[in-house]
Amino acid sequence: LDNVMTQIDGIGEVANTDDSRNNINTVYKSYRKLHKTEQGNVGNISTLKTRIDEYKSFSGGGDINLNGETNVLDIVVLKKLTKGTGEENFMCDLNFDGYISKEDISSLRTVLLGQ
Numbered sequence: 001l002d003n004v005m006t007q008i009d010g011i012g013e014v015a016n017t018d019d020s021r022n023n024i025n026t027v028y029k030s031y032r033k034l035h036k037t038e039q040g041n042v043g044n045i046s047t048l049k050t051r052i053d054e055y056k057s058f059s060g061g062g063d064i065n066l067n068g069e070t071n072v073l074d075i076v077v078l079k080k081l082t083k084g085t086g087e088e089n090f091m092c093d094l095n096f097d098g099y100i101s102k103e104d105i106s107s108l109r110t111v112l113l114g115q
Contacts, residue, residue, distance in 0.1 A: 001038050004030045008044045014054040021066060024048075024055055028090035032098075039098065052090050062111040064091050070111055078105050 007027040014020050031039065031048060039045075056063070060070035065077045066089060080086040081100045092100045094107035 001034065001041060004034060005042055005044050008042070008048045008051075011048070011051045014051050016055075016058040021055060024051055025089045028052065032088075036098070049096055052096070056091065060111060062091070062094060062108040064089075064108065066091060070108075072112070075105065075108055075112070078108055 004027070007030055011023055011027060014024070027048060031042065031045075034042070042048075059068055062070040062074050064070075064074035064081075067073070077086065078092060078100070081088050081092055082102060082105060088100050092104060094104040094111075097103070
């Protein structure tokens with residue numbers, strides 16, 4: 001738990017770079033590995049959410065496949081993840097509820113329709 005909070009504090013300034021994306025994704029995966037009870041005790045979770053939102057702003061908010069843009073291909077990848085196949089990353093949990101689900105697909109559709 002302490003390690004995850006330290007990692008969150010260490011994210012620093014977010015940029016539209018592979019290093020920034022990889023750093024956030026590593027921290028997000030560490031957070032997701034915690035038990036749900038431990039996740040509830042992460043005191044700086046709002047910082048992680050802010051850093052994720054900052055990174056998402058570079059690509060329109062739904063770059064699920066991490067290719068630098070939000071498009072229909074992201075829906076395909078997200079649907080595979082909701083079926084339990086594929087590698088998830090911090091961009092997949094669009095509503096930041098801790099789950100990759102049909103609600104995230106709905107959120108992605110909203111992002112795509114708003115473009």
